Amino acid sequence: MTNKPSTKINLFDCATAQKVIGQEKFLDSFKTILNHGAYCQGPETKELDEKLANYAGTKYCSTCGSGTDALTLALMAWDVKPGDAVFVSSFTFVASAEAPVLLGATPIFVDSDPNTYNMNPEDLKKAIAEVKKEGKLNLKAVVAVDIFGSPCNYDEIIKIAHENGMKVLSDSCQSFGSIYHGKNAGSIADMTATSFYPTKPLGCYGDGGAVFTNSNEENELVKSCRVHGMSPEDHYDNVRLGMTGRMNSFQAAVLLLKLTVFKQELQDRYKVAKRYDEELSPYFRKQQILPDCHSAYALYTINCDDRDELMNYLKENGIPCGAYYPRPVNTQSAYAKWNNRSLPVCEKLSKTVCSIPMTPYLTEEEQSYVISKMNEFAAEKMKKAA
Numbered sequence: 021m022t023n024k025p026s027t028k029i030n031l032f033d034c035a036t037a038q039k040v041i042g043q044e045k046f047l048d049s050f051k052t053i054l055n056h057g058a059y060c061q062g063p064e065t066k067e068l069d070e071k072l073a074n075y076a077g078t079k080y081c082s083t084c085g086s087g088t089d090a091l092t093l094a095l096m097a098w099d100v101k102p103g104d105a106v107f108v109s110s111f112t113f114v115a116s117a118e119a120p121v122l123l124g125a126t127p128i129f130v131d132s133d134p135n136t137y138n139m140n141p142e143d144l145k146k147a148i149a150e151v152k153k154e155g156k157l158n159l160k161a162v163v164a165v166d167i168f169g170s171p172c173n174y175d176e177i178i179k180i181a182h183e184n185g186m187k188v189l190s191d192s193c194q195s196f197g198s199i200y201h202g203k204n205a206g207s208i209a210d211m212t213a214t215s216f217y218p219t220k221p222l223g224c225y226g227d228g229g230a231v232f233t234n235s236n237e238e239n240e241l242v243k244s245c246r247v248h249g250m251s252p253e254d255h256y257d258n259v260r261l262g263m264t265g266r267m268n269s270f271q272a273a274v275l276l277l278k279l280t281v282f283k284q285e286l287q288d289r290y291k292v293a294k295r296y297d298e299e300l301s302p303y304f305r306k307q308q309i310l311p312d313c314h315s316a317y318a319l320y321t322i323n324c325d326d327r328d329e330l331m332n333y334l335k336e337n338g339i340p341c342g343a344y345y346p347r348p349v350n351t352q353s354a355y356a357k358w359n360n361r362s363l364p365v366c367e368k369l370s371k372t373v374c375s376i377p378m379t380p381y382l383t384e385e386e387q388s389y390v391i392s393k394m395n396e397f398a399a400e401k402m403k404k405a406a
């Protein structure tokens with residue numbers, strides 16, 4: 021028996037980093053911005069663009085207003101439009117599919133791998149063949165999502181996409197800080213979109229996002245679309261359609277400070293994940309991370325057949341948890357008209373997944389308590405089944 025800790029256990033922790041870094045540093049940065057007055061895309065965002073590109077190992081990074089903006093801006097740079105097919109995982113946060121739909125493209129939902137929960141390359145091939153056979157849509161792009169921070173099978177997905185004349189946009193909104201075969205998130209696919217929403221591995225204190233690319237041309241297009249399609253020569257000539265996609269300087273200042281502890285936070289997330297991997301009962305099927313890869317552990321997620329019962333049990337015992345995601349995107353009302361493929365793995369995952377507390381600041385005592393309660397639940401279930 022492990023006693024309940026006196027501290028409140030968090031599913032996410034957006035606050036402790038402030039104490040670790042020192043709140044006065046945030047206030048100093050904010051004061052600097054109040055004094056210089058460049059509230060949007062000020063010197064802080066410029067410095068952040070450089071630091072993030074450096075971290076990811078890409079030539080360019082353009083920060084923007086959110087992860088959804090980042091996905092949309094990348095697709096705008098590729099001129100995604102009506103008549104285009106964009107292949108996307110269905111077991112994801114809605115924004116992965118919302119971005120192509122906002123541009124008028126047709127989302128083609130792809131099923132997941134039951135072990136990694138990420139896009140299944142075999143089903144991607146099948147979906148491409150179906151669209152080709154029908155002959156109505158132009159094969160345009162694949163949005164590959166790193167669900168819960170774990171890199172998807174890029175070797176396969178990029179190969180399949182490129183063979184079919186398509187680009188791959190990595191939806192790295194949950195996976196900034198992850199590593200795929202020695203490459204950092206941001207530098208793996210043709211372009212990458214990430215989010216700095218507070219609960220993401222690298223979070224600001226509001227909304228924020230970024231687009232990564234190695235192509236100067238793509239980066240210039242992203243920067244133009246971020247301010248309504250402005251021409252770099254004549255700021256009153258908008259040469260294409262764009263949006264308001266700027267990052268504000270306050271969020272950039274937060275991220276510059278958060279970056280100073282980011283590597284340590286990732287290490288601390290790995291430690292928590294390692295304990296869960298080793299100590300949680302095999303009754304729980306754990307999300308598999310591909311070999312030679314590191315997840316950024318936005319969430320630690322298992323799946324089991326009595327998920328709803330498990331969640332009630334954990335909540336009764338003061339352990340916060342979440343079902344991400346209880347509905348695959350293809351089954352949501354606004355996406356009903358594109359719900360025309362059978363996605364049995366996504367459907368099953370939506371009924372069986374459960375995310376448990378994962379923060380860099382989860383104490384060992386809290387970890388032990390989570391593990392003991394999970395394992396008590398599993399032991400009871402296995403006893404009944406025996």
Ligand SMILES: *Cc1c(COP(=O)(O)O)cnc(C)c1O
Binds near residue numbers: 088227
């Ligand atoms: C959070 C998230 C987004 C959207 O990011 P916002 O910053 O909230 O717009 C997109 N895709 C995935 C997979 C996400 O988790």
